[in-house]
Amino acid sequence: MEVFQAFKNHEQVVFFNDEKYNLKAIVAIHNTSRGPAMGATRLLPYKSEQDALRDVLRLSYGMTYKAAAANLDVGGGKAVIIADPKDKTPDLLKAYGRCIDSLKGRFITGQDMNISLEDVNHMRSETEYIVGVAQANPTKLTAMGVLEGMKASVDFLWPGRTLKGLKVAVQGVGNVGSIVCKYLNQEGVELFVSDPRTEKAEEMKLRYGAKIVSPKEIFELDVDIFSPCALGGILNSEVISRFKGSIIAGSANNQLEDEQRDSKLMDAKGILYCPDYVINAGGLIDVYYENFGYDQQTVFEKVRQIYSTLTEIFTRAKAEQKTTVEIANTLAHEKIFTPQNKVKLLQSV
Ligand code: NAD
Numbered sequence: 001m002e003v004f005q006a007f008k009n010h011e012q013v014v015f016f017n018d019e020k021y022n023l024k025a026i027v028a029i030h031n032t033s034r035g036p037a038m039g040a041t042r043l044l045p046y047k048s049e050q051d052a053l054r055d056v057l058r059l060s061y062g063m064t065y066k067a068a069a070a071n072l073d074v075g076g077g078k079a080v081i082i083a084d085p086k087d088k089t090p091d092l093l094k095a096y097g098r099c100i101d102s103l104k105g106r107f108i109t110g111q112d113m114n115i116s117l118e119d120v121n122h123m124r125s126e127t128e129y130i131v132g133v134a135q136a137n138p139t140k141l142t143a144m145g146v147l148e149g150m151k152a153s154v155d156f157l158w159p160g161r162t163l164k165g166l167k168v169a170v171q172g173v174g175n176v177g178s179i180v181c182k183y184l185n186q187e188g189v190e191l192f193v194s195d196p197r198t199e200k201a202e203e204m205k206l207r208y209g210a211k212i213v214s215p216k217e218i219f220e221l222d223v224d225i226f227s228p229c230a231l232g233g234i235l236n237s238e239v240i241s242r243f244k245g246s247i248i249a250g251s252a253n254n255q256l257e258d259e260q261r262d263s264k265l266m267d268a269k270g271i272l273y274c275p276d277y278v279i280n281a282g283g284l285i286d287v288y289y290e291n292f293g294y295d296q297q298t299v300f301e302k303v304r305q306i307y308s309t310l311t312e313i314f315t316r317a318k319a320e321q322k323t324t325v326e327i328a329n330t331l332a333h334e335k336i337f338t339p340q341n342k343v344k345l346l347q348s349v
Helices: 049-069 090-102 117-124 138-157 175-186 198-208 237-242 259-268 282-292 296-320 324-336 339-348
Strands: 012-018 023-031 041-044 075-082 167-171 190-194 225-228
Touching: 012 049, 012 090, 023 049, 023 090, 041 049, 049 075, 049 282, 049 324, 075 090, 090 117, 138 175, 138 225, 138 282, 138 296, 167 175, 175 190, 175 198, 190 198, 237 259, 259 324, 282 296, 296 324
Parallel strands: 041 075, 167 190, 167 225
Antiparallel strands: 012 023, 023 075
């Protein structure tokens, strides 16, 4: 087996196995040239260990780019615990906390799917390398970043226009999507939502007058903005060919089924696409500042910079006739592999 190739050039991939507490976890550290790797931990009953490995490698790679695009001095990492949420116990979480502690700060983690605040506190009883437990409210800040991205997109396409009166379709109204709806309602937007959890969609209808549509219909609406806030991998050639809107701006991670193909398809159709790891960095920015004496004003200012980062990406993409994904990757890459970071790396060896 060609391990280094298979591990997508990760610096370190650690497999933790603690039979006493039924703990099976994988921590993937992709790149630490900007600082210690940061990435949340998700707990899922993966169908196979291969699926878990694929997920953690893909997500940690993305975290390196997200941190760099947001100009944060951390690298990219991610962790998965392979378990059914119903088998989650405080002992398992504490055992996991000890695993994280053994990495001595090379990896800092927090809450992702099926990990609650209470769970994070169990981990924290065993290690200090945990974020998202103090003042931070990553979900809210992720939604704020998405709103900034939408404003930047609208101003780029239609200079001087605001969100007022535009039609926006939000796919998935969970933690992030529901707050995005709240902010959009405050901006005077006409909302369309879909979510298989019908009670969540009903709540948006009741609170913000959103029109509920089926998960299939949401892609085909004649709206200005489509906001994917549910699952990854939802944008593919078939969906893009049916799409009628002008802007795609949402929180979901890894939105494109095939990054190269789908970003080119959107570009050819004149759709302005906000690269996912740029627009959804608000939550990471929020927990990052927990390490440096949390100051809400600083966090808000940093999240607002998503607007200018995206404007720069749109401007360069237009001028250089490249896709927004290509420009975002180039900008992030420049920040990850600066000569200064190479020196930092050498010094740490
Ligand atoms: P969540 O689980 O709270 O919400 C997701 C919602 O999407 C759920 O209500 C679910 O029922 C719905 N959904 C699932 N399949 C759907 C479909 N086919 N059509 C419509 N709705 C569907 O998750 P979240 O925390 O709100 O995160 C949303 C997305 O944003 C995820 O992809 C996540 O990885 C990403 N993200 C979240 C954060 C954060 O701060 N929470 C940060 C960065 C990225």
